[in-house]
Amino acid sequence: MIRIAHISDTHITGESAYKGYAYDLIVNDVNRGNFDFVIHTGDVTNQGLREEYERASYELKKIQKPLVVIPGNHDVRNVGYTLFEKFIGPLNGVYEFKDGVVIWVDSTIPDLSDGRIGGHKFRWLKAKLEEYSDRKFKIVASHHHLVPLPDTGRERNVLYNAGDVLDLLLRHEVNLYTCGHKHVPNVYRVEDLVVDNAGCTSCRKTRKGDVNSYNVITLHDDGRVEVRIRRVTGDELRKEHQPIKPKIFVPTGKRLLRIVQMSESNISDRIYFRRKILENVVRTINEKLKPDLVIHNGDVVDMGIERYYERAYEFYERIKAPKLVVPGHNDITYLGYDLFLEYFGEPEIIETRGFTFIPVISAQYETPIGVVGRIGQRKLAERLEDYRESFTVVVLHHNIVPIPRSREVGFLEDAGDVLRTLTAGEANLVLTGHGGNSFGVKVEKTPIVNAGAVSWELHRNPFGNSFNLIEVYRDMVVVFEVQATWGSGRLLGIWKIKGPFSP
Ligand SMILES: [Fe+2]
Ligand SMILES: [Fe+2]
Incomplete structure (x- = not known):
């Protein structure tokens, strides 16, 4: 069994303005919890500024677990992607764990809120999925959402090539896609893929008056993927996906x-x-x-x-x-x-x-x-x-x-x-x-x-x-x-x- 804490959209601002009550609450929860590692799906900072990255690298050190961090559109504002690499780590990469792998890919476009996993990055992702095809659990992590989310107002900033990415993930039998960006926690099952959106961990910009939250992902040995949306108020929403067993389908009865x-x-x-x-x-x-x-x-x-x-x-x-x-x-x-x-x-x-x-x-x-x-x-x-x-x-x-x-x-x-x-x-x-x-x-x-x-x-x-x-x-x-x-x-x-x- 593997347990992952999925946090996102911390939107850490400069030292003076940042009040990370929710952040500290969630980080304490994560540190106390029995997690194997943590995924942060981006918008670590609010404007991609140096002071924000300095603060963010301090804040992220509070997390006492292995940490995978993905850049978000806010992180790359003001050419923040160079600072992301300096203060946090690589924009794309692979994290291996027992039986599985997380492939994270930068979906940002400088100065736009929209997302894209295009050209070289798409090919890189495809190559990595082929390289790790034997893994029982394949997780792809990115900032932007893949399928439309409820309660986000106008649908926008989905990946430009979301259809191609979705097709790629399904073809490579990826078990889980984790992302953030829209500040709305949500879990969908698309075919055999679990699409897990985290809400926002410590930004005030929640939707519908929601509170801050993070997601708890459990990968069970029998292949089940379980996601709990855990809000700071303590309530929890649980969803579980039983993998589809491959078998030959034979229809029952006559065509209707x-x-x-x-x-x-x-x-x-x-x-x-x-x-x-x-x-x-x-x-x-x-x-x-x-x-x-x-x-x-x-x-x-x-x-x-x-x-x-x-x-x-x-x-x-x-x-x-x-x-x-x-x-x-x-x-x-x-x-x-x-x-x-x-x-x-x-x-x-x-x-x-x-x-x-x-x-x-x-x-x-x-x-x-x-x-x-x-x-x-x-x-x-x-x-x-x-x-x-x-x-x-x-x-x-x-x-x-x-x-x-x-x-x-x-x-x-x-x-x-x-x-x-x-x-x-x-x-x-x-x-x-x-x-x-x-x-x-x-x-x-x-x-x-x-x-x-x-x-x-x-x-x-x-x-x-x-x-x-x-x-x-x-x-x-x-x-x-x-x-x-x-x-x-x-x-x-x-x-x-x-x-x-x-x-
Ligand atoms: Fe965000
Ligand atoms: Fe975002």
């Missing part, structure tokens, strides 16, 4: 539903719209796949003008299966929102064979940034509660988890709160379609699947234009990605789901 999910057809007369591919897809859907439902996750047209909507309508009228279309940001440019309603109608809840499809509109006028809003989130939570007995599928345009190969700038401005609404409400499946690439991960109990671009040449998918074929069984969701030109398929994800529900 087959869904075709597509996005970004971007019908237009621009050269990037690949008309023949979309025609091919419509034919394949009608003649071969014969799904129970076709979902289009938005950006049906490239611009919200009548001529494009007319053509889009012609295309989708040809699909024989029932359809659910939610608007994307392209659809509601210009007069698009009115046209969308005229041609496709207000997206409505569809109930069929024990499934409930809940559309959510996230697109706004003239911006790729989406929002669900606090009222929208509350309505969504109510619907998930109302339809708890059925298999709930939430359908919206904007991606909620970061997508590989795209620059993540918080495309859904309240992604953190929406993600909490979905996971807390135990949505059975979430379908999104922004970012031009396909990706699927299960967060907590909810598989979240993003569709790539079906017929738009400007995409980010090495597999090409594609759509998803989703098959639901009583205890399993299987998602195949179908290449839109050749019809070849590949497995995008296979997830055990909580059954049985009564179809």
Whole structure:
């Protein structure tokens, strides 16, 4: 068993101003506790100034355990990264412990609050993950968050390449990602990866009037990863993740539903719209796949003008299966929102064979940034509660988890709160379609699947234009990605789901 104290965001200021009551409280707790080592995930100082680093190196010496310290965006202000190396230690590195390793990587960008593990650092991280692939416990530690967090206001400063990093960590079977930055303690399970955010240890800038806290991580010998969020008030929140045992999945019973999910057809007369591919897809859907439902996750047209909507309508009228279309940001440019309603109608809840499809509109006028809003989130939570007995599928345009190969700038401005609404409400499946690439991960109990671009040449998918074929069984969701030109398929994800529900 390995026990780790995870502290973060101490924001130590210069000697005169700094009052580290919470810091001393937590450090005493850490020193008394039976910890093997301590991880500090950055923002050690407040402005990266010399006097702050001098104070910080004194304060950090109070910790009587081996200590791994990662730089945060505040530490690199005023070219503080040179002082970080001088007063604290290397910006990137590896700490080995019994059965495991912590690989820490500097995600800061000088003078910005945003994060990035780009270029050389990404390759370095990949090389280290390969080097230590035999370790039972692989921990990656960085300052910036990887998946959107609740209660942080506007979603921003997630790693620019969060999708690539998430993909990398999942491929290398990393057990734990630890970070700080947003001053909100949170623990999510993403597939087999535990994403552990520390709150802030000694900064006054907490959210929602919260108090200072740190996280206690326990790595059990049987592979379980346990995280306790320990607040200075003494209350504790505990989460435990049992690792997924690799085994061959065989679905129980007959297939209950087959869904075709597509996005970004971007019908237009621009050269990037690949008309023949979309025609091919419509034919394949009608003649071969014969799904129970076709979902289009938005950006049906490239611009919200009548001529494009007319053509889009012609295309989708040809699909024989029932359809659910939610608007994307392209659809509601210009007069698009009115046209969308005229041609496709207000997206409505569809109930069929024990499934409930809940559309959510996230697109706004003239911006790729989406929002669900606090009222929208509350309505969504109510619907998930109302339809708890059925298999709930939430359908919206904007991606909620970061997508590989795209620059993540918080495309859904309240992604953190929406993600909490979905996971807390135990949505059975979430379908999104922004970012031009396909990706699927299960967060907590909810598989979240993003569709790539079906017929738009400007995409980010090495597999090409594609759509998803989703098959639901009583205890399993299987998602195949179908290449839109050749019809070849590949497995995008296979997830055990909580059954049985009564179809
Ligand atoms: Fe911070
Ligand atoms: Fe930060």
